[in-house]
Amino acid sequence: MAGELILIVEDDSRSAKLAREILEIYGYRTVEARTVEAALTLAFEEHPDLVLMDIQLPDGDGVDVLRRLRLNKVLAAIPVIAVTAFAMREDEQRLRDSGFDGYVSKPVSVKTLAGEVQRQLAARSSPPGGEQ
Numbered sequence: 001m002a003g004e005l006i007l008i009v010e011d012d013s014r015s016a017k018l019a020r021e022i023l024e025i026y027g028y029r030t031v032e033a034r035t036v037e038a039a040l041t042l043a044f045e046e047h048p049d050l051v052l053m054d055i056q057l058p059d060g061d062g063v064d065v066l067r068r069l070r071l072n073k074v075l076a077a078i079p080v081i082a083v084t085a086f087a088m089r090e091d092e093q094r095l096r097d098s099g100f101d102g103y104v105s106k107p108v109s110v111k112t113l114a115g116e117v118q119r120q121l122a123a124r125s126s127p128p129g130g131e132q
């Protein structure tokens with residue numbers, strides 16, 4: 001199902017534009033934030049269905065945004081995908097240990113980004129075992 005709202009947290013305007021264009025091709029709606037503060041404000045206001053999270057932001061770290069979301073009852077279950085230029089294996093493991101639902105390395109490809117977004121949204125809407 002398309003039309004879900006994706007929050008793109010990314011301080012690099014070219015990377016943000018690329019993510020936006022890919023997601024719009026697949027029919028998703030997007031909102032964008034360039035800072036930790038803007039990301040949290042938009043998340044609380046818009047309740048996005050999924051968050052794409054850059055790690056290095058001008059006023060902090062994407063991991064901190066993730067932790068703040070997880071502490072909020074309403075926002076805790078939103079899938080959050082880390083999008084980062086750290087392409088090394090140990091960085092991926094560090095981010096997974098931080099509690100991100102998924103991981104995509106930059107530069108993103110259309111297939112990889114769209115595939116991961118679709119996978120995370122599908123996992124969210126049909127929890128294993130049909131639990132609530």
Ligand code: MN
Nearest residue numbers: 011054056057
């Ligand atoms: Mn960045």
